[in-house]
Amino acid sequence: MQSDVAIVGIGMHPFGRHEGVTGMEQGAHAVREACKDAGISWQDLQFAVGGSAAAGNPDTMVSMLGLTGLQFVNVNNGCATGGTALSTAYNTIKAGMADLGIAIGFDKHPRGAFASDRPVHPVDGGRDWYGGSGMAINPQFFAIKINRYMGKHGISHQTLARVAAKATRNGSMNPMAWRKQPFSEDEILQSQMLAYPLTQYMFCSPGEGGVALVLSRSDQAHKYTNTPIYLNAAVMRSRRFGSFEVKASWLPKDDEVGPTADASRAAFELAGIGPEDVDVAQLQDTESGAEIMHMAENGFCEDGEQEFMLERGETEINGRLPINTDGGCIANGEPIGASGLRQVYENVLQLRGGAGPRQVPNDPKVAYTHVYGAPGISGVTILSK
């Protein structure tokens, strides 16, 4: 597939918990690894785009990497932060502003569910009635959404467990993953019920990590690598009126598509292909229910088909459509700024044929990533070789 921009180097700092290592140091480590992978030095880069939600202003990283005077843009776009860093870098090269640049994402979050200490909704000078009353908690939203979806489309508790079991199995084959211990479906179903129908082992946790990707003009990619991976689309969308999102204190009765379906459609249109052409996909799995619903929202199946797709192992590494081959958020945790780029890193490895024991067979050629998060944003990329 034609594209003006190629990924020519990738780098990662392992995900997980790293006492005494700042989020930014993890980002800088990923940058050095990505430069090494592309056979360049930091001095060769004409620009950088960095994103982090909670670990500091990315551009201050130049003091660790070298004060070369390059253009460094910070982005912060909730759960789409990594994807936004990538699309900004892509557009910079596509617009002819530069030939070689880097997209960086890193983060470091405290333990426990993401919580906001600022009111989500207007309080008119009074108390925070929403968070104060025990709402404004992300797991509630995911649980309510999948609970309704399960009833409507016949998805079982066992299928929720299958998703998490697959994630931990794939994570156990990924040296960069946080959780490398595979859990059985029974262990997952029997872990603590955090928000019915979702149990503890079905959720990802806020975590730490860093990823960097070196991008170049496609017609110069051969200078850096024998296996350039082309970026065919990098799209993000926000919610439209009527979509059901995290921290909604109310919903209209109109039915409307969410931002994932919008971003997915736009990305496929840009790339000129359809869901049937995708060989491997990384989909936002904040918890197992999210992966199930995102399979349909991204166009990979009809609502309800996930039940038998999971039962038949169609989304396993050797299945018809491997999903979350690196263990996804469930095995890697969610450092917000790094998550979206982790998915792209994994897809580059898969398309290069370098994913080791978790390599998708039969020479995959097209790969897809999807992130989703508060307050109702979604980012999609399509890569090819």
Place this chain on the structure above:
Amino acid sequence: MGQQVSVNPFVLDIDGDEPCLVGGRCVDCGNVTFPRYAGCPKCAGSNIEPIELGREGTLWAWTVQGFPPKSPPYLGANDAKDFHPFGVGYVELPEVIVEARLTESEPGKLKEGMAMKLTMESLFKDEEGNDVVTYAFAPAE
């Protein structure tokens, strides 16, 4: 002796005979939101009036909060030892679907489509000894 006070009268009015939720209605397009916003997310208009929402509806979707919420922002007791799971769901009222606590937290007793009515739950005692209450929905039968 303290009395009952609303967690925030902006959304929960307890001064009448029965408690009621207060939302906003767009004068231009009729869209109803909860709470009231300064602008309309549907038509982008800014002519918004307060509206009392109906007290009865049906359960649209639900979960059970199984772990203690963090404080801040949570105002209720969240000591892990004394914490009791509570239901949270969306209730379809005549005007709009609202998110609320549910008085029922037993998954076997919650079902989409069941009739629900507005009630109040205590959150905490304030410095004057008042019982600070929030809104919740209870099964109607």
